[in-house]
Each structure stands twice: as C-alpha cells, then as structure tokens.
Amino acid sequence: MTEAATSAAPTLSEKARAVLGKRNLVFVGLMGAGKSVIGRLVAQSLSIPFVDTDAEIEKVSRMTISELFAAYGEAEFRSLETRVIERLLRNGPRVISTGGGAFINENTRRQIKNGGISIWLKADLDVLWERVSKRDHRPLLKTENPKQTLENLMIQRYPVYADADLTVQSGNVRKDVMVNEVLSAIVGMADHSSESELR
Numbered sequence: 167m168t169e170a171a172t173s174a175a176p177t178l179s180e181k182a183r184a185v186l187g188k189r190n191l192v193f194v195g196l197m198g199a200g201k202s203v204i205g206r207l208v209a210q211s212l213s214i215p216f217v218d219t220d221a222e223i224e225k226v227s228r229m230t231i232s233e234l235f236a237a238y239g240e241a242e243f244r245s246l247e248t249r250v251i252e253r254l255l256r257n258g259p260r261v262i263s264t265g266g267g268a269f270i271n272e273n274t275r276r277q278i279k280n281g282g283i284s285i286w287l288k289a290d291l292d293v294l295w296e297r298v299s300k301r302d303h304r305p306l307l308k309t310e311n312p313k314q315t316l317e318n319l320m321i322q323r324y325p326v327y328a329d330a331d332l333t334v335q336s337g338n339v340r341k342d343v344m345v346n347e348v349l350s351a352i353v354g355m356a357d358h359s360s361e362s363e364l365r
C-alpha cells in the first residue's frame with residue numbers, strides 16, 4: 167500500500183489551522199452574534215489559545231463592562247479596549263473574540279486588520295434580539311427601546327463590519343455547524359487566493 171493510501175486526509179480543522187499559520191483569527195460583529203461562544207469552540211477545534219477581549223478588559227480593570235461604562239464612560243472604555251486588543255494581537259496565533267464595538271473604532275480596526283484574519287459573524291435583528299434579550303448586562307442596550315437601539319446599531323455598524331476579511335452568517339443553526347462554517351470560510355480564503363494566482 168502506498169504511503170498516501172495509509173495516511174488520513176487532513177481534517178477541516180487541520181486545513182484551517184494550516185491556512186491560519188501564525189496569524190490571529192479575530193471575531194467581530196454585533197452583540198449576540200456569537201463571537202464569544204463560537205470563538206471559543208473554534209479555538210478548541212484549531213487547538214490554539216482563545217481570548218475574549220471583554221473578559222480580558224474585566225480582568226485587567228477588575229470591573230464589569232457595565233461598571234466601567236458607568237464610572238468612566240464609553241470613550242475611556244474604548245481606549246482601554248484598543249490597548250488590550252493591541253497587546254492580545256501580538257502573540258499569534260490565537261482566536262480573539264472582540265466586543266461588539268471594537269471593530270468600529272478606527273484605531274482598533276486598523277490593528278485588527280494588520281494583526282490577523284478578521285471574521286464577521288453576521289446575524290439578523292430577530293436572531294440578535296432573541297439572544298441579547300435574555301440578559302441585561304450590556305450597557306448600550308439599557309435604553310427605553312433596546313430592540314430599536316440594536317437596529318440602529320445594525321444600520322450604523324454593518325457597513326463597517328463588512329470590511330472584515332471573511333463573513334459568516336450566524337443564524338439559528340447548531341453551534342458545531344457554525345464552527346464548521348467558520349473553518350470552511352478560512353479554508354475557502356486560501357482556495358480563492360490560489361485560484362487568483364493561477365489566473
């Protein structure tokens with residue numbers, strides 16, 4: 167039997183891991199899109215470290231995001247977020263799940279674009295709303311009409327998230343299906359670049 171016949175074909179995770187190399191994979195998108203939960207599962211599947219920037223900010227500040235917003239305001243939160251993300255991007259490869267506003271900040275977006283592959287988890291309003299309405303820890307949604315606020319954020323932010331390297335629709339599908347879609351998108355990225363080299 168030939169060696170090729172005995173060695174197993176690479177799995178989807180292995181292929182995606184090879185495409186990623188030393189680059190970070192950075193999840194961006196609106197609150198409730200699944201950046202934290204899917205990001206963690208993707209990191210497990212790729213066998214690389216995972217970090218969530220909101221959790222990291224809470225760790226370094228020893229405050230919750232809500233407390234930070236209340237005590238110092240959104241602008242200070244954003245500047246802390248930029249510094250934390252800059253540091254986390256340094257030692258790739260990692261999967262980094264960002265807070266919903268990180269990619270909207272011009273500085274942070276530039277850092278993310280330079281420091282890894284960005285992936286937008288894109289979801290419809292109803293999917294997002296169903297998920298975020300279960301908890302009330304998100305300071306930007308403490309408004310009279312949080313669903314309307316979420317819709318306004320979609321209108322403002324979706325054109326900016328669209329600048330991410332990859333986009334994956336985040337709908338009501340199982341989390342393991344989402345993970346496979348993310349891995350396929352990474353692998354597809356390499357396929358497209360080799361196709362364009364052939365042209």
Ligand SMILES: Nc1ncnc2c1ncn2[C@@H]1O[C@H](COP(=O)(O)OP(=O)(O)OP(=O)(O)O)[C@@H](O)[C@H]1O
Pocket residue numbers: 195196197198199200201202203204220263264265266297298304337338339340341344
């Ligand atoms: N594909 C999915 N199927 C079922 N539930 C999901 C799916 N994706 C995310 N969720 C759930 O939606 C909620 C929000 O997900 P998550 O916290 O990962 O969002 P996020 O994008 O990190 O939001 P934020 O920007 O506020 O941090 C969680 O309860 C999570 O378990």
Ligand SMILES: O=C(O)C1=C[C@@H](O)[C@@H](O)[C@H](O)C1
Pocket residue numbers: 196197220231264265266267268304305306
């Ligand atoms: O969308 C946003 O601007 C935010 C999303 C959360 O992940 C947190 O980073 C914070 O609540 C702000």
Ligand SMILES: [Mg+2]
Pocket residue numbers: 201202203218220263264265
């Ligand atoms: Mg999150």
